[in-house]
Amino acid sequence: QVQLVESGGGLVQPGGSLRLSCAASGSIFSIYAMGWYRQAPGKQRELVATITSSRSTGYADSVKGRFTISRDNAQNAVYLQMNSLRPEDTAVYYCNAGSGNWGKYWGQGTQVTVSS
DSSP states (O other): OOEEEEEOOEEEOTTOOEEEEEEEESSOGGGSEEEEEEEOTTSOOEEEEEEOTTOOEEEOTTTTTTEEEEEETTTTEEEEEEOSOOGGGOEEEEEEEESSSSOSEEOOOEEEEEOO
């Protein structure tokens, strides 16, 4: 069993930056693939970025070059550095853990709003 708690969301102007954090507890964090997903109002949840236990990363085309995912196994944490934010990045961002993409465990989400 894994518990995930996101933090770091908020309101930011276009072009600004935010860093999301996800704290994990309850199991052996280092073996899990981790990911960030987002869901905007009226839209389906979508994959944003993933990182494997060996730190291989993957990104949605819409965020490549702007977002960076990282993990700290010693701290049981995964991060999403978001730069050059756009209004279309506005969504609830969810942390995810499992054996691959769209894993079994989800956090409660953190709201990111990009607006002037």
